[in-house]
Amino acid sequence: QNGRTVLNDREKIMESENLFAHLSHLGSSGVVLSVEQRSSLQSSLVLLRGEHKFSRVKLWGVIHGIKSNYFIAMGVGRDEIDDRKALYSQDCTEWLQLPHVDDGMKERSSRLQGRFTGDPSYVYEHTYTHRVGEGEGAQEKVTKIEMKEVDRLAAVVARIDEDTAVVPRGAYIQTPLGEVVLNKSFQGLPLADAKRLKYYLHFKHPASGQEKSISQAVDFLEPVEKDIPNGCWSLLCDQGGACVVLRSLVWMGLVAYHVPSSTNYGYFYCGAGEKNPDLLFML
Secondary structure (H helix, E strand, O other), X not given: OHHHHHHHHHHHHHHHHHHHHHHHOOHHHOOOOOHHHHHHHHHHHHHHHHHHOOOEEEEEEEEOEOOOOEEEEEEEOOOOOOOEEEEEEXXXXXXXXXXXXXXXXXXXXXXXXXXXXXXXXOEEEEEEEEEEOOHHHOEEEEEEEEEEHHHHHHHHHHHHHHHHOEEEOOOEEEOOOOXXXXXXXXXXXXXXXXXXXXXXXXXXXXXXXXXXOHHHOOOOOOEHHHOOOOOOEEEEEEHHHOEEEEEEOOOOOEEEEEOOOOOOEEEEEEEOOOOOOOHHHHO
């Protein structure tokens, strides 16, 4: 029992160190949390991990609202991609799980514009006109959308994660059973590779739906350099080459980082939860 208590204490220290290391690499990109927020997160994320029996909990980001902000955490289970659950908090202490997201929710959320209110129970109403049918028989149809803010929040988090969750090549492997797990032998990308976009991969199952196999144990994810439009990612060496930083121009506020030749990497979103409307003018 004492051994188990010591192990728990060590795990708590590691969780805290990982959180602060994560935030320290993002500071130069404008991601700054107050002392109170850091203290609350340090305690609550460890408790969250135990309550939900997650293997790990990551601070995913912050979505700004008018009245209040939403802090987002991602709990990870056995499979690093399929066993992920998103949770939100408005005080960095109490956490609630976000609703399950389907394609319909993603589509509806993409039609809503404007900042989040900060009230999870707020209901958005939006009407739009679209054409139904083809040729001369096509007709215009008016569709009304109603969506709770908590559902919009869940859908936007899923869309941002789908588009911008980035990991260095080799950080994860796929087992013969198809599970995605941490690669314990990963020691980081060498600086020469870390400075090239081709060595950063989307942390999601490939859209091509390719079959899982042992031969794809490492190269089973798609590189972000193939993203359209070309140039929607910026990459630069920060801190004199000590840290490589990627920024998404599609979802402004998404920052990914990797410390070459180390296992320090991650990504964080801090923004209003809206796609960049000026993307094409920036390329």
